[in-house]
Amino acid sequence: MNTMRSIMENKAFYLKLATIQRELNAPKNQYNTFGKYHYRSCEDILEGVKPLLGDLFLSISDEIVQMGDRYYVKATATLTDGENSFQASAIAREELNKKGMDAAQLTGATSSYARKYCLNGLFAIDDAKDADTEAYKQQENKGTPQTKPTAARTPEQYLTDFTHWAHQCKDKVALQGAYNRLSQLLIQ
Template identity: 65%
Template sequence: MKLVNIQAELKAPKNQVNSFGKYKYRSAEDIIEAVKPILFKHQTALLISDEIVQVADRVYVKATAMLIDETNEELPVKVYGWAREEEVKKGMDAAQITGSASSYARKYALNGLFAIDDTKDADSTNEHKDEVGEEKRMKLIALLENTIWDESLKSKQAIKISAYTTNEQYDKAHRIILANQNK
């Protein structure tokens, strides 16, 4: 399968440096730049899109990453990344806030699609241990698409899943999602 080969070949180093936090990170643009020659080699194209989703009084950017092959057929995987827009962020206008949320959501979608593990990234300032990891959360969110639930419930569940850090939370959600798959 092409995706497995692309995942195995992709090396996306953390070349960016956050001068404030003094840590290295990779952006969505870094991942895209690293994967382009591999996609070309495998005659595959990456498509990324954003959707603005409002849940209660919060606004999220839902990024979708998927691959198509040389026949323009979708490969059987779409991965979603979510990021919440801040209501106000010092020094940023509304377009910059949305752009920032889009960049994060796209990065998380690409991480899931290409099996990039960012659990050691300093993007997250959580002090507690993340037992689950971004890759497992993204796979769980991808399973939501084939459930019997409406889009609103899928969106709410995806937002909850994106905050899960314990295996107990993951296992419970996994059981519920599998029990509600379309037959």
């Protein structure tokens, strides 16, 4: 009987996560005047998700990782009900230097970027239309509508995305989240 209860609690947890992923509205409330685009920040995502959490707890942690001679910030978002949990991680590299920023500001900006993308992974937020991605830069034409339709994504592109997400997974649950994210992209 304990096993059946455990399975049902696990299922209920993932149903809550799926509901949050479906209902989350995180608009792009920020504007970059230099690049002339709107974007969402980590704070925008948190503002949108907090009312949906109910009895779930969300935490975000950072870890500084050195690879070769470069430093990266690895952010991990964890959603839990106290017994079940789901995690997503993202990594961002610190610039060697950024004009007008001291070291603390640089690390903070890198942390915010990594946190935004781990929340994107946790809550299945599609970032293909975000202005700070390469895909957006290729699609955007100085704010004017495109005259020709965008080509459908190839299976190789989906596989590349999934492989990238899967490499960030630490366990089976995180891998399931990456798979779910891919599944959502395939049905759009």
